[in-house]
Amino acid sequence: MTTGPYNAPASVARLQRLALIVGVTFTALLALGFFVNRDQFFHSYLFAFSFWAGISIGSLALLMLQHLTGGGWGLVIRRVLEASTRTLPLILILFVPVVLGTYRIYSWTHEEVLAEHPVLREKAKYLNVPFFTVRAAIYFAIWLALAFFLNRWSWQQDRTADRKLVKRMRVLSGPGMVLLIFTVTFASIDWFMSLDPEWSSTIYGFLFVAAWALSALAFTVAALAALAKEEPMHNVVAQLHFHDLGKLLLALVMLWAYFAFSQFLIIWSGNLPEEIRWYIPRIHGTWGAIALGVVVLHFAFPFLFLLSRSFKRNAGKLVIVAVLILVMRLIDLFWMIAPNFTHEYFRVSWMDLVAPVAFGGLWLSLFARELQQRALIPINDPLYETVLEQKAAHAGH
Amino acid sequence: MAEDDPKDETWEHDLEDPEPFHHATTATTRGRRRGAPALYGIMAEFDNPTDLVAAARRTYEKGYRRINGYSPYPIEELSEAIGFTRTSLPLIVLIGGILGGLGGFFMQYWMEVIDYPLNVGGKPFNSWPAFIPITFECTVLVASFAAVLGMLVLNKLPQPYHPVFNAPNFALATRDKFFLVIEANDPVFKHDEAIQFMRTLGGIEVNDVEI
Numbered sequence: 001m002t003t004g005p006y007n008a009p010a011s012v013a014r015l016q017r018l019a020l021i022v023g024v025t026f027t028a029l030l031a032l033g034f035f036v037n038r039d040q041f042f043h044s045y046l047f048a049f050s051f052w053a054g055i056s057i058g059s060l061a062l063l064m065l066q067h068l069t070g071g072g073w074g075l076v077i078r079r080v081l082e083a084s085t086r087t088l089p090l091i092l093i094l095f096v097p098v099v100l101g102t103y104r105i106y107s108w109t110h111e112e113v114l115a116e117h118p119v120l121r122e123k124a125k126y127l128n129v130p131f132f133t134v135r136a137a138i139y140f141a142i143w144l145a146l147a148f149f150l151n152r153w154s155w156q157q158d159r160t161a162d163r164k165l166v167k168r169m170r171v172l173s174g175p176g177m178v179l180l181i182f183t184v185t186f187a188s189i190d191w192f193m194s195l196d197p198e199w200s201s202t203i204y205g206f207l208f209v210a211a212w213a214l215s216a217l218a219f220t221v222a223a224l225a226a227l228a229k230e231e232p233m234h235n236v237v238a239q240l241h242f243h244d245l246g247k248l249l250l251a252l253v254m255l256w257a258y259f260a261f262s263q264f265l266i267i268w269s270g271n272l273p274e275e276i277r278w279y280i281p282r283i284h285g286t287w288g289a290i291a292l293g294v295v296v297l298h299f300a301f302p303f304l305f306l307l308s309r310s311f312k313r314n315a316g317k318l319v320i321v322a323v324l325i326l327v328m329r330l331i332d333l334f335w336m337i338a339p340n341f342t343h344e345y346f347r348v349s350w351m352d353l354v355a356p357v358a359f360g361g362l363w364l365s366l367f368a369r370e371l372q373q374r375a376l377i378p379i380n381d382p383l384y385e386t387v388l389e390q391k392a393a394h395a396g397h
Numbered sequence: 398m399a400e401d402d403p404k405d406e407t408w409e410h411d412l413e414d415p416e417p418f419h420h421a422t423t424a425t426t427r428g429r430r431r432g433a434p435a436l437y438g439i440m441a442e443f444d445n446p447t448d449l450v451a452a453a454r455r456t457y458e459k460g461y462r463r464i465n466g467y468s469p470y471p472i473e474e475l476s477e478a479i480g481f482t483r484t485s486l487p488l489i490v491l492i493g494g495i496l497g498g499l500g501g502f503f504m505q506y507w508m509e510v511i512d513y514p515l516n517v518g519g520k521p522f523n524s525w526p527a528f529i530p531i532t533f534e535c536t537v538l539v540a541s542f543a544a545v546l547g548m549l550v551l552n553k554l555p556q557p558y559h560p561v562f563n564a565p566n567f568a569l570a571t572r573d574k575f576f577l578v579i580e581a582n583d584p585v586f587k588h589d590e591a592i593q594f595m596r597t598l599g600g601i602e603v604n605d606v607e608i
Contacts, residue, residue, distance in 0.1 A: 240473075261529065268526050271518065309487070393450070393474045 006375040009230040016368035023361020030358045033351040040349045042101040043341045048355035049098060050192060050333050051215070052363045053091045054208075058216025059084030060147055061180055061209070064173035067150070072387040073244035076237050078378055080223045082154060083370040084216065085147035090366050092140050094359060098191070099136065102129050108197040120197055127194055135190055139183040146176045154378060161380035184209050195340035199278045201267070207259045211329060214252040218325040221245050225315040225322075233376055238391040239313045246312030249322065253306065257299040281339045286346035290335050298328035330356060434607040437560035438463075438580040439591050440567070441600035446472050449575035452598035453478035456579060459594060463583035467561065467576040486547050493543025494536045501535025502528055564606045578606065 034041045063081040066074025098105065107113045108127045114120050120127075149172055157165045185205025193204045201207075224245070228237040267275045283291050302321050311317045334352065377384065443449045449466055456464050457480050466475045476482070505528040509515070514522045549555070561567055561578060570576050577600070579591050595603045 265526050265529065269518075271520075307491070 006232045006236075006377045006379065008372040008376055009227070009232075011226075011230065012368050012371050016365050016372070019361045019364035019368060021361070023358060023363075023365055026354050026358035026361055030351060030354050033354065037349070037351070039104050039341075040351055042097070042104040043338070044349055044351035044355040045101070046098060046105055046191070047334055047337045047352060048359045049091075049094055050337060051330050051356055052094070052359045054212035054215050054329070054333075055219050055363070056084055056087045056091045056216075057143060057180075057184060058212035058214070059220065060088070060143060060150075061177065061184075061213045062216055062220065063150055064146070064177045064180065067169045067173040068177065070383060071244065072238075072383060072390045073241045073248070075378065075381055075383045075387050076233075076241050077220050077224055077245070078154070078381075079371065079374060079376050080220050080227070081216075082151050082374070083367050084220070086151060086370040087363055087366045088140075088144055088147050090363060092144070095136065095140070099129075099133055102132065106194055106197070108194060117198065123197060127190075127197060132190055135186060139187045142179050142183050146172070146180065150176075155374065157378060157380050158375060163382070166382060181205075181209055184212065192337060195337065196278060198274060201263050201275070201278070203259055203263045203266075207256070207263060210252060210256040210259050211332070214249075214256050215326060215329040217245070217249055217252055218322040218329070221249060221322040222319050222326070225319045227376065228315060236377055236387060236391055237315075238387075238393075239315075240390050240393075241387075242315050242318055243309070243313045246306055246318050249318075249325070250303070250306035250312075253299060253302045253325070257303070281344040282335060285344060287335065287339055287344070290331065290346075294328060294332050294335060297324060298332055436581045436588065437563075437606040437608045438578045438583075438586075439588075439595055440561065440564045440576055440578045440604050440606050441595045441598055442566055442569075442602040442604070443575040443577065443600045444573070446475075446575055448599055449577055450474045450478050452577050452595075452600065455598060456577065456594075460585050461579050461583050461591075463580035463586070465578045465580065467567075467570040467578070469571055469573065469575075484551070486544065486551060489547035490540050490544045493547075494540035497539025498532050498536035500539070501532040504535075505531055560606050560608045563608075564604050566602070 030041070030045075033044070059081045063078065063085055066078060066081070103109045106127075108120055108124065109129060114124060150169055153165045153169050153172075156162065185208070188205050188208035192208070193200065221242075224233070224237060225242070227233040264279065267279060270276075281287055302325055305311055305317075305321050311321075334348075338347075338352070377387070441452060443452065446468060449468065450472060453464065453466050453475060457478060462480065464479045466472070466479055468475065502525075506523060509524070509528075510522040516522075517524070520527075561576075564576070566574060567576065577595075577598070579586060579595065581588075592603060592605075
């Protein structure tokens, strides 16, 4: 068994270059859209932002989760999660145009809309651009601080093997998790729920907590499966780890479905005009077909697939469902966000396709760069030996 | 028998110790018995799970198939090591879940649409979204019953008597000791051979288990 330095394989460096080329090309293309149709540019921008921000922030949640629970599955994905959280500065930069474009995105910034809706005039105490910006700054400060300390201590652990760092990371992760759930709740209300400022749903924040954690886990599983094909991770990652990650994926698919259905059931049962208006355009016509597709491909298929023990233990098959979940997360976010602008009309702009690829290229390039900065396994963590034992126990199979 | 002295006349010490045990402390059984009660199997005792799993794996490789492990807590690798990889329990639970889900849904459908249709808030009688929570609950309920009852049936439980409890020290299987048994009805089981083999596995003790 190799216990050498766990450097990232050359394919990660190739990904970094390729993703950068794709990212820069598509960002240039998207910039063109800014001059063609400025409203559409910002709408597509927010949609793409919601997806990639979710992977960074969801990874922060999973990173703290694995510090709190321990376990071999957490150790083998820790460096992937850490690299994902170190893309948060990019997410902050990508958020700046959202702040600059509030007038094009959020109807509550329009004086004439406020004049027409007395309820919105009351809500303006919360929903106004300065407070919106300050709140966003607080969310990012908390996320960046959590990511900074967890990454720094993990790096120190690689250097010094100080056992106190394990506890320190765990102690931060407890309150950090609470802070993260609060900030994600408020961020999703500010950034996405306020697209329809008259509408409200109390479970909306949890829906985003579950959805972002789910997309982050699906990405992490796909990344780990790709890394496990090659040295050095090939020698460390066991079937057992994919089995555990598959179980967590199943749990998050069910949690997301639970939140999404709860919101629908409560609003559908109440059938109040100010609530049901969010669903009416979304469950009819083409949007309705997409909703059905989300139910089948985002819930039913992954759920049945992940019930199987042998599928969870097979990295190749688990990747299929992870990629499917990522694609469906993108479609679900489009279904949640785009009808705020197009209402009952279904329309996909070319910018809706370009923007996720543009941000994805930049994000993946930064992710690949960060992944190469450190060993792929924290070898000074007390769990490292356990992971090697887990791998050895399955080596005969 | 429990009340029998282990060094009773029925024990014939016709085999010299073939080789010293690796961690050997005692050896209560020394070989073939004559006129003794029927044999359930041979049990080896270990003091850690790693030895048990390694021993189980070697036993399986040796060709024994009717083997079983006992430990104070579940060891995931153990069921693989003794070759116990297929169980029909997941299928039973799945069928239970499907029946529970269908039963839960159509129970409500029958009540709300056929037996006692009631207009609630102007909604259709078949208001399926409202049926989902109870459908889900019934799925979980019947699947859980299927899991528990299926487990009992497949394990042939409850079993008021089981021969492994005749073995000395076996009570420690609920505390800090680990046991491996080769059952006498194994197709390749030969008593002397099996005893010799189990002594090479690195356990603390090897004992006969009587029925």
